[in-house]
Amino acid sequence: IVKSWVDTGFKKAVVEHGARLGIDVEVVDRNPGVRGFHVVKRRWVVERSIGWIMMHRRLARDYETLAASSEAMIHVASIDNLAKRITDEATPTWRGTY
Template sequence: IDVEVVKRNPGVRGFHVVKRRWVVERSLGWIMMHRRLARDYETLPASSEAVIHIASIDNLTKRITDETTPTWRGTY
């Protein structure tokens, strides 16, 4: 895995777009659609990691099969 750390431009004040940040924000948004990850209910980090894996698998299967599963936000 290659990790690229993108630093802020010290010459720019206020908000500015950081390279590829939208990918992280989008991924976190998809994961947060699962109720157990909306709050920190887990006591062990391993439990949180397992729930994140389950959420990622669910998101991947939704994209592959083009089917949706009910979420806590209420799909009507």
């Protein structure tokens, strides 16, 4: 990981920890002049990615004991999502959508 974007709630601790690990951590601030909902730069990437992997039942809740198991399931979900895009075919999900 070379670059990471974080919400304003993670200002100092995450930036300092990222610096120790050699990761460029950028805090994404909201526009104070805009009231109500508005799109925050780069945040949609995280929200979209989490939404994609949550379509896989095993990742909908944190049931894994080992972090390696969770990581493997995220890889499987990512491979499935990529295969869907390449082949334009869908595999059934736990929600019953295709």
